Amino acid sequence: MVDVISNHQRWRHRQSIFNDIEDEIDRLHVGGLDDKDDVKLWKWGEGKFVSKFSSKKTWQHVRSEHQTCAWSQGIWFPQSTPKYSFILWIARRNRLQTGDKMQAWNVSVNAECVMCQGVQETCQHLFFQCPYSTEVWESLVKGFFRDDFTTDWDDIGEMVYGRSYPPTEMFLIRYSLQVAVHSIWRERNGRRHGEEPKAAAILSKLIDKTIRFHLLAVKATGHAYLERSLRIWFGIR
Incomplete structure (x- = not known):
């Protein structure tokens, strides 16, 4: 002015x-x-x-202009849950305070994965190379991916943020990823603070329940491609 x-x-x-x-x-x-x-x-x-x-x-x-983020549509999409989208956004940018990052600040910090206690905890390991998170992820989306199922973080990004699946299936895959990342991150934090650990099968059931409740809610929004979302979800379980 x-x-x-x-x-x-x-x-x-x-x-x-x-x-x-x-x-x-x-x-x-x-x-x-x-x-x-x-x-x-x-x-x-x-x-x-x-x-x-x-x-x-x-x-x-x-403002300072930057290159358009091509994968943002796979995180911020209609009928997503903001708190899940936010955690996934932070994870995709590798900004979660995982063990490797905490050890960079303080070498005395135990950087081992609290899920498997076998290797150093990194974002790529936690999602979904860790045997615990692999079991959770596979239980949720193996029915969608079938032979293309992968636990590689970058490969999952390319599949989820592209347009390889019909709209309803893509919504379910994207939302499953959001809830899985958020839930595994909460479980990880709980274990680091001394809470009682949950078995992978139990966490998978809780995530499944969360997704079902959300699908019941989005069916009432009038989006045509979500009309059969709950039926498809039951079909792959």
Whole structure:
């Protein structure tokens, strides 16, 4: 926004950019401004100022643009659950505080996987190389993937964030991944804080129950491709 002030009081700032603004105001003032009222203009683009404010244009101007995230649609999609989407988003960006990251801060931290206690805990191991999480993941989606079933984190990403399956099946796969990641992460945290561990079969049943309840709710939203979601889910169990 541009705001030309006729009676300008000079200030010195720590940030050089603000001093540059002060210099520009002084330059305009010395250049001979008349006594007309000040005019406020909003910047809509390079060299383009208008009197109309637009939050969209302002946001586009002040933000830093990055390359479009191609796999975001596999996480943030209609009828997803925000808290599950958030955890999956953090996991896909490798920002979960897994054992390897905690050990980088403190070498005395036990970085072993609390599920299998066999190898160092990383995001790729926890989802779904660990025998515990492998059993959970397989119980949920083996009926969808069949011979294409995989526990490789990157391969799962390519399959889930692409368009290899019909809309209803894709929704079920994506939602299963969300709930599985969230539930396994909660189980992992619970074990690290001394809670009673759950067997993989028990956790799988709890995830299945969560998905069924959600499918009962989304059927009432009127989305055509979700009409048969519950029937398909029962069919692969």
